[in-house]
Amino acid sequence: MQDLAQEFLDQGHDPVVIAPMQGPGPLWVEEKARGVRVLRLRAWDTKGNSYLGRTLAELALSVGMLRGLWISPLRKVSWDGLIWYSPSVFLGPFVWWLKSRSRCQVYVILRDIFPEWLVELGVLRKGPVYYFFKLIAHLQYMLADCIGVQSPSNQEHLSRWSRRTGKRLEVLQNWLAPAPDIGSSISVANSLLAGRIILVYVGTMGVAQGAEIFVDLAKYLRHRDDLGFLFVGKGAAVPKLVDRSREYGLENTLFHAEINSEEIPGLLSQCAVGLLALDPRHRTHHIPGKFLTYVQAGLPVLARVNHGTDLVNVIENEGVGIAYTGESVRTLGTLTEDLIDNAEAWEEMSRHGKGLARRVFSPTTACEQILEALSPEGVISLGPESERI
Numbered sequence: 217m218q219d220l221a222q223e224f225l226d227q228g229h230d231p232v233v234i235a236p237m238q239g240p241g242p243l244w245v246e247e248k249a250r251g252v253r254v255l256r257l258r259a260w261d262t263k264g265n266s267y268l269g270r271t272l273a274e275l276a277l278s279v280g281m282l283r284g285l286w287i288s289p290l291r292k293v294s295w296d297g298l299i300w301y302s303p304s305v306f307l308g309p310f311v312w313w314l315k316s317r318s319r320c321q322v323y324v325i326l327r328d329i330f331p332e333w334l335v336e337l338g339v340l341r342k343g344p345v346y347y348f349f350k351l352i353a354h355l356q357y358m359l360a361d362c363i364g365v366q367s368p369s370n371q372e373h374l375s376r377w378s379r380r381t382g383k384r385l386e387v388l389q390n391w392l393a394p395a396p397d398i399g400s401s402i403s404v405a406n407s408l409l410a411g412r413i414i415l416v417y418v419g420t421m422g423v424a425q426g427a428e429i430f431v432d433l434a435k436y437l438r439h440r441d442d443l444g445f446l447f448v449g450k451g452a453a454v455p456k457l458v459d460r461s462r463e464y465g466l467e468n469t470l471f472h473a474e475i476n477s478e479e480i481p482g483l484l485s486q487c488a489v490g491l492l493a494l495d496p497r498h499r500t501h502h503i504p505g506k507f508l509t510y511v512q513a514g515l516p517v518l519a520r521v522n523h524g525t526d527l528v529n530v531i532e533n534e535g536v537g538i539a540y541t542g543e544s545v546r547t548l549g550t551l552t553e554d555l556i557d558n559a560e561a562w563e564e565m566s567r568h569g570k571g572l573a574r575r576v577f578s579p580t581t582a583c584e585q586i587l588e589a590l591s592p593e594g595v596i597s598l599g600p601e602s603e604r605i
Contacts, residue, residue, distance in 0.1 A: 217301055218477070219393040221252045223579040227587075232290065236262070236281055243284040257284035262304065278309035285310075294318045297590035300360075301325045308355035315359060321590045324360040325388060329373050362589040364388025366503050367526040384589055391582040392508040392573065400482030402448065402472055409444035409470050413556060415518065417491040418480060419506040421451035427493045429520050429545065431457055435464045436549040443556065445469045445491075448483065484513035488562070489555065490537075492519040494527070503527050508577050511536050511569030516562055518552060536569040 217233065224231040231252055236259035237245065245256045259280035260273035285291060295318040300311050302324055315322055331349035334340035340349075357363070357377050362384040365371055371378070371385055378385035404414055421427045427447070434445040445468055447457065454471070461469045475483065484490070490510030503526065510517050517537030521527050524541075531539040538551050555562060 218249060218252070219391060219579045220299075220582060222250055222393065223583040225250075225252050227583060232293075234281070234285070234290075236277060244288040246289065255285075255288060255290055257281040257288070259284075274304055274306040277304060277306050281307075281310050282313060295320050298322045299325065299586060299590075300356075301327070302356060303328045303330065305330045305349075305353050305356050308352060308359060311359050312355070321361040322359050323586050323589055324356060324363045325586075326363050326365050326370070326374075329370060332373070362386065364586070364589075366390055369526050386585070386589070388582060388585060389577055390503055390505055390508050391577050391579040392505070392512055393579045394512065395478065395481045397481040397485050398478060400479040400486070401475055402446075402479070402483050402486075404444075404446065404486040407470055408467065409446060412444035412468070413442055413489075414444050414446050414487040415489040415491055415552070416446045416448065416484065416487040416515075417493070418483070418509065419449045419504070421447065421449055421453045421457060426520070427453060427491075428457060428460060429493060429548065430491050431460045431464070431466070431469065432545045433548055433552065434461070434466055434469045436545050437552065438464075438466060438468055440468075440553070443468060446472070446487065448472045448475060450474045480509060481513060484509070484515055487515060489552075490515040490517050492517055492521070494519075494521045494525075503530065508573060512573035512577075514566040514570050516555060516565035516569065518555065520548065530572075534568055534572050536565050536572055 221231045221233050233249075233252060233254045235254065235256055237256040238259065238261040241258065243258045247254050247256070257280065259277050262270055262273040262277060295314060297320050298311060298314055298318075300307060300322060305328070311322060330353050331340060331346055334349075335342060335346065340346050357374070361382065363374060363377070364386055365374070366388065368387055371387070374385055377383060404410060404412075415430075417427060417430060430445060430447075437443055447454075447469070448471075450473060458471050461471070490506070490513070492504060492507055492510070494504070507517060507519075507527070517531060517539075519527065519531060519537060519539045521539055521541060528539040528541065531537050538555055540548050540551055542548075555565075
């Protein structure tokens, strides 16, 4: 989102990012990030390990943010357009308040088909809780004037919504701006993985990812003293993954807490392969942001994903890595060794990945596509003294 906001600014607009913040302190804080105005509003922590705790925090998200907005300098601002990144799906009341005041268009960048994916993974059954969540998701769709999904196959889930008058449904590819290598607080050379070829997993490790297969892979490949597995991020599954690694007595795995996104290029420059996992029980389609991060850095992708998805097609058709859709750790291990031990194939995948990132996943393209949807002319005019943002 920082890259997208930066692109809006570079194109002459006046973006404001409104985001929740956790912890003690004031109800609102306004700051600037690379010239972009950011309003942070106090809310409850939605990233805890308890499903119940996270759900309650998500349900209270809009209330907490409206409380902070009400006393902030932006309370009376009238907006030219609203861009809602989902998840979180629980921001409906907050967006409704902004839209009703400004009478503007809402563009939803939809990256999760919720709560369907919870049912697919067995986290939720189709009972009262499921239909309650469906109502919350329905509010999101009701408020949206345009929805940008990340994969062509996701359009099937919203075909009925798209037939409504005045609604627009389209594929909005993920995006990532080129980032400089400013180094990283993680130094592989000074860790227990020093001297090894590093396979790295960066990002959320939760129930939707199924990253435990890569811990099992590390166990299967423990005889390869030249390989190391680095896991960087947070999520509900992290404690279980750490315990699994300890249970196996692995010396080829290392876990590290989430780092600042600006450090990611410096981290990936120390690695050879990017690991990507989506639980194979998924039926919805995802092209995760970490995929873009890997290919932009020139890392071949080793992905364990659900069968027949658009991500599998992208990886195979573009020649940027290996997509495995099965359950066998042995087979995944063989594919991993084939990739690591074939320098020519590795270099070709690296080159293809960098080209794909430049060609398809551009913040400029995403920005222009969103502007076109928000305004019939594709332009939102902002004067320097305008009260509209």
